[in-house]
Amino acid sequence: MNKIIKLCTSILVIVSLHSCEQDIDRFDNAKNFIYFDIPFVLNQYGKPTKTRMDSLSYSFALEDKSVKSYVFKIPVNTVGLAHARERAYRVEVVADSTNVTDSDWDKSCIENLKIESDSLRDTLCVTVLRSERASSQWCSIMFRLLPNEEFQLGESTLLTAKLSFCDILLPPVWWDKWKRIFGDFCREKLIKWQEIYYLGADPNLERWGPGIGKPLYWDNMPYSITESSYPSTYMFIRRLKQYFIDNEVYPDGDTSKPRILLP
Amino acid sequence: MKSIYVLCIVFGTLFYRCSEDKGNYDYTPVDKLTIMGIGEVPYSKTVGEKLKIPVMFEHSIEGAQENYEYLWEIDGKKVADTRDLDILTPSDMSFGKKKCCYIVTNKENGVKCFRQFELNIVSPFNWGYYLLTEREDHSSEIFYFPVMDDSKTFIRTTSVNGVELGDSPRSLFGSFGYISSLKEYYWTITILAAEGKNPVIVTENATFIPNNIVNTDCFVDKESGYVFAPEYSITDRPGRQFFISQGKFIRYNGAMLYRPAKHNKDYYWSDPVWAQGGQAFMFVLDKLSQKYYTIQSQPNVPVEGIVGDPYAYDKVVAITDCPSFAGHTVVGTKAAYGDIGSAATIVTASSNAISWINMSYNYNTGESKCEPPVVLPLAGANSDTKAVLMKSDWYFSVGNKIYTSPVLLPALSDFVTIPEEYGKIVSISCSARQTQLVVAMYNDKSGEELKGSFIFINTLTKELTVYKNVIHKCVSILSCNGDPNGWGSGDGK
Numbered sequence: 001m002n003k004i005i006k007l008c009t010s011i012l013v014i015v016s017l018h019s020c021e022q023d024i025d026r027f028d029n030a031k032n033f034i035y036f037d038i039p040f041v042l043n044q045y046g047k048p049t050k051t052r053m054d055s056l057s058y059s060f061a062l063e064d065k066s067v068k069s070y071v072f073k074i075p076v077n078t079v080g081l082a083h084a085r086e087r088a089y090r091v092e093v094v095a096d097s098t099n100v101t102d103s104d105w106d107k108s109c110i111e112n113l114k115i116e117s118d119s120l121r122d123t124l125c126v127t128v129l130r131s132e133r134a135s136s137q138w139c140s141i142m143f144r145l146l147p148n149e150e151f152q153l154g155e156s157t158l159l160t161a162k163l164s165f166c167d168i169l170l171p172p173v174w175w176d177k178w179k180r181i182f183g184d185f186c187r188e189k190l191i192k193w194q195e196i197y198y199l200g201a202d203p204n205l206e207r208w209g210p211g212i213g214k215p216l217y218w219d220n221m222p223y224s225i226t227e228s229s230y231p232s233t234y235m236f237i238r239r240l241k242q243y244f245i246d247n248e249v250y251p252d253g254d255t256s257k258p259r260i261l262l263p
Numbered sequence: 264m265k266s267i268y269v270l271c272i273v274f275g276t277l278f279y280r281c282s283e284d285k286g287n288y289d290y291t292p293v294d295k296l297t298i299m300g301i302g303e304v305p306y307s308k309t310v311g312e313k314l315k316i317p318v319m320f321e322h323s324i325e326g327a328q329e330n331y332e333y334l335w336e337i338d339g340k341k342v343a344d345t346r347d348l349d350i351l352t353p354s355d356m357s358f359g360k361k362k363c364c365y366i367v368t369n370k371e372n373g374v375k376c377f378r379q380f381e382l383n384i385v386s387p388f389n390w391g392y393y394l395l396t397e398r399e400d401h402s403s404e405i406f407y408f409p410v411m412d413d414s415k416t417f418i419r420t421t422s423v424n425g426v427e428l429g430d431s432p433r434s435l436f437g438s439f440g441y442i443s444s445l446k447e448y449y450w451t452i453t454i455l456a457a458e459g460k461n462p463v464i465v466t467e468n469a470t471f472i473p474n475n476i477v478n479t480d481c482f483v484d485k486e487s488g489y490v491f492a493p494e495y496s497i498t499d500r501p502g503r504q505f506f507i508s509q510g511k512f513i514r515y516n517g518a519m520l521y522r523p524a525k526h527n528k529d530y531y532w533s534d535p536v537w538a539q540g541g542q543a544f545m546f547v548l549d550k551l552s553q554k555y556y557t558i559q560s561q562p563n564v565p566v567e568g569i570v571g572d573p574y575a576y577d578k579v580v581a582i583t584d585c586p587s588f589a590g591h592t593v594v595g596t597k598a599a600y601g602d603i604g605s606a607a608t609i610v611t612a613s614s615n616a617i618s619w620i621n622m623s624y625n626y627n628t629g630e631s632k633c634e635p636p637v638v639l640p641l642a643g644a645n646s647d648t649k650a651v652l653m654k655s656d657w658y659f660s661v662g663n664k665i666y667t668s669p670v671l672l673p674a675l676s677d678f679v680t681i682p683e684e685y686g687k688i689v690s691i692s693c694s695a696r697q698t699q700l701v702v703a704m705y706n707d708k709s710g711e712e713l714k715g716s717f718i719f720i721n722t723l724t725k726e727l728t729v730y731k732n733v734i735h736k737c738v739s740i741l742s743c744n745g746d747p748n749g750w751g752s753g754d755g756k
Contacts, residue, residue, distance in 0.1 A: 201485070203518055232517030235483045235574055239522075245570055 032080030034089055034145055035154030036161040037121075039075075055140075055162035060130045061169035061187075062194075067130065069106075074124040074143070074161045078115060079154060086114045090146040091124065094160060097142035104131045104139050115150075128165045135167040174221040181225060181237060183263045186251050192243055194218045197236045204232050237262070295323035296367060298378040304751050305360060305381035307389065307411060308352045314382070316348040318365070334366040337382060356384050358470045359445055383447070387418055388471035390753035392701060392742055393452060394690075395435045396715065396735035403428035403456055406734045408717065410744045410754040417717075417733055423464045424472045429456025435741035436496045439695075439748075445469050448752065450743040453496045462493055463506070468743040477506070481520045489523060499537035499545070500598075505576075507532050512547065512558060514574045521574040524558065530579065532558070534593040538605035542626035545576065546596075546607040553589040555582050555609065557624045557631065582622050584633040591618060595650035595657065597670075603630055608670075610657060612648035617641050617659055619673055639675050641666060651700070653693040653722065658700060660688035665700070665720070679725050685716040692740035694756045695747045698722070703737030 038056075040048035058070050076089070091110050106127040115122050126141070133139055142162045147153050171185040182189060199217040206214050209223030216222060222230040241262040249260045300318040308314050320329065335343040335350075338361045343350050348365070365378045391409040394417075398404055405428065406417040421428055433455040442449050450468045463477035479491045495507040504515045510531030511523035529551060536546040544559035558576040563569060591611035599606045601623025609620045619637040624630070641648075643661040650659050652670070658678060659666045663685065667678040681688070686706025693700055700720040707714060715734035718727050745753025 201483075203481075230517070232483075232519045235514075235516055235519055235521050238572060238574055239483055241570075242572065 032078055032087075032151050033154035034076065034078050034151035035158035036124075036143075036145065037075035037077040038158060038161060052158070055164050057164040058128070059165065059170050060134060060167040069127050069129050070165065072126045072128065072163045072165075074126065074163075076113075076115075076122040076124050076145075077154075078120045078151060080120070082118050082120050084117055086117050087150040088112070088114045088148065089122075089151050090148055091143045092146055094142040094144050097160075097162065098140060099137075100128075100133065100139045100141055104129055104133050105141060110143065124161070126163060128163065130167055134165060138164050138166045138168070140164045172219065172221075178221060178225055180263065182240075183261070186260055188249050188251065188260050189240070189244075189262070190218075193240055196240050196243070197233070202232050202236065204230070292324060293372060293374060294327035294369070296369075296376040297321040297323075298365060298367065298376060301365060301378050301380045303380075305383045307383045307385050309385055309387050309389070310356055311351050311354055314348060314350055314352050316365075318347055320367075330370045332368040332370055334364075334368070336364045336366070337361050338363075352382070352384060358384050358386065358472075360384075360447065383469075385469050386471040388420075389468050389743075391468075391744055392717075392740060393435055393437075393468075394703060394717065394734055394737045395432045395454060395739040395741075396737045397432050398735050401431050401458075403430060403432040403454075404735055405454070406717075406737075408730075410756075415730070417730075423454070423466050424470075426461055426464055426473045426476060427459070428454060428464065429459030429462045431457040431459075432738050433457055433494060434496075434739040436498075437741045437743060438498050439746055440502075442467055442469070444474075448746060448750070450741070452741060452743065455493050455496055457492055457494070462491060463496070475518050477515065477518075477520065481515075481518065483519050483521055487522065489520075491520060494533065495535055497535045497537060497545070499543075500539065500541040501543075503543070505535070505545070507535060507547075510550065512545070512576050514576070516574065524576045526577060526579050530556070534596060534609070536596040536607035536609070537598050538624075538626065539598040539600050540605040540626070542605060544605075544624070544626055546582075546609075546622065546624070548588060548593060548609075553587045553591075554585045555588070555607075555620075555622060555633075556580060556585075557582065559626070580624070580629060580631065582624065582631045582633050585622060586620065586633065586636060590614070592646040592648070594648050594659070595652055597652055601632075603628075603632060610650055612641075612644045612646065612650070612659070615640060615642055615644055617644055617648070617650075617668070617675065637673050639668065639673055641675055647687070649688055649691045651691045651693050653697045653700065658691065658693075660691050660702075662687050663704070665691070665702070679720060679727070681718060681727065685718070685729070685731065686714065689715070690737040690740050692742055695742045695745040695753060696749060696756055697747075698756045701740055701742055703734065703740055705736045 038052045041051045041053055043049050056072055056074065060067060060070065091113065109126045113124065140162060142160055144160045145153060153159055169187045169190060175182065175185050197218040199215060202216045204216055206212050206216055206220065206223060211220050211223065214220050216233060222233050227234045244261050251257045251260060298318055299321060301316055306314060333344050333346050334341060335348050342353065361382045361384060363380050363382050367376045388407050390411050391407055394406040396404050396406055404419055404421050406419055408417050436453040437450045439450050440448060452466050452468060454464045456462050460478060461476050464473050465475040466473050482489045491508050493506045493508045498504045506513045506515055512532050513523050514521040531550040532547040533550050534548040538544050544557045546555055547558055548555050557580045559578050560573050560576055561569065561571040561578040563571045588611060591613045593609060594612045595610040597608040599608060603623050604625035606621060606623035611618045617639045620633065622633040641659065641661060648659055648661055650657055655670050657668050657670060663681045663683055665678040666675045668675045681704065685704035687704065688702055689705040690703040691700065700722060702718045702720060704716040704718065705714055709732060711732040713732045713734055715736055717730040717733055720727055745755050
């Protein structure tokens, strides 16, 4: 029996010693990979899912007219070791998936891109402009990473990043849920609703769902559309309704269209 | 080799299992303990208050020795290891109900006996009488008379947990019901004042912390210029709350004030009475025309292009045959069921008389009717007369005298005369369970700083329990001395 124990112990010691011999530098650090670290889609509770967003989007429509530009920030990540020197990387515009001209964005944003020394990450900042085109259609720019002497291409699904922007007022994400109460979306309704149900108008806080504890206002609408659970919100909605009863308002001022009213 | 080891272990175990059972058991019966003296109803204590629970043990074996260890826990935290509990409730304890446990462990055999009970940590303001008083400079002060201790002394405050009461106090309104945040039934207390930045403070008699402060900033339409100077607060049967402010009827919902009701002519509303049937309307007196009306939401009328507003009682309906209330002061109201729908009894005081007027309204048909007034002569009755309905009798004050009359077959009779040294009756109410009258007196000729007195009147024996010169001039009494249903909270009176 003692012999068996001695034998097992010896084998274990030899294996352990042998395992320490491996040179960690044998890992191929000469290869560095680069990819766009596009954010994950959030679930209904505000937690990231495993699905990446297909594009980053923005609308100027909710901003004051004095706002003329917006900066998209695209995270860029690398795989490998950080270096003591700056490392350049390159992106190109994918023409097939891009519908902007030079007057719609600042092309210089994609020049001289680099990962700072001792870093593995960068943020690609792309400035888009509140242009004529943006007021009439969605503008899209797709970027693609290019390999260079510093970086090879990383995960194939993360080599492009698409930006979309416009100056068209879009229904907020909650509108569909509240359509029965607010009716069809139109710019005038949303703007008036923002004016009535501004942040601070309602002292009540969200009591359910992902926004629990946050103040209720037009951009943090109640979790459910149950009137008894959110009586104050409904009193504000009634005020909105009364506004459109008292005031003849038409979509885009076009009197040939039906007057705006809440259901 | 390995097989031999395994066989040895298996046989060793088997032989050991077959060892002789010598029947060496202890058949001495174990003493079964029953703990007595711990109440079934939750103990109600303030933070830092003495909590004393003497216990008694009942043994299943006569003469069993008490060789025990004791443990008292509140919310899982050890508070004592003595046989009886005699502690001050911990100063870091939050308000609300706490699960408590008393564990007795037999040191000899380790047998444990448990007894669970509940402790409710309340504020010093809890079950008792709340008197809203007006000081000479018109500021407000609440005098609270606790009933759950033997102190018989008032606790005074000019604020609700630091939130200052408004000036020119109007009244206290209370409704007893389930308070979800406390998971228990308590009184919701609404304190009304005509002036100041906090004209309405809503609290309850468990924590006495403001739940809501209602002021002009609470209007849904803050830019409207509406002013909130409340005169009445009323909660109808389904729980819809309203205020009357400067004669305007306003819905209070979700801690917000909706716009005042709008009508096609001027009214100045007062003295509301809710619908006994729970329908969404109110009886209200218009001080301009001196007549009662019903008000309710304007429904949608598509053919006329009318879009109703469920939050504002814009629609006014006159009561058929309603007499004029000119020269009368409404001293009491009562919601009831009438023969055509929800009904209201309006009791008024006029010069040397008390009057009863019954009116009813059918919410579905719009039919209304008003019975002829019953007038009872009462010398000295005037606008200072106060009234309270207690069970099936009304009580009326004139000066320092109280008269009574049954609701059915009204006829006045003397009830009690309070000695003149206490002054005149300025407020009258009854206890939560309607077993005693509660009266506030005021003697403006008194040289004392506090010119008001507080009196309990036993309605059976007419015995007075007087606390002289203990309050300012009382404008309203709210009896939160217990629950009105006899569920065991408070003093049960």
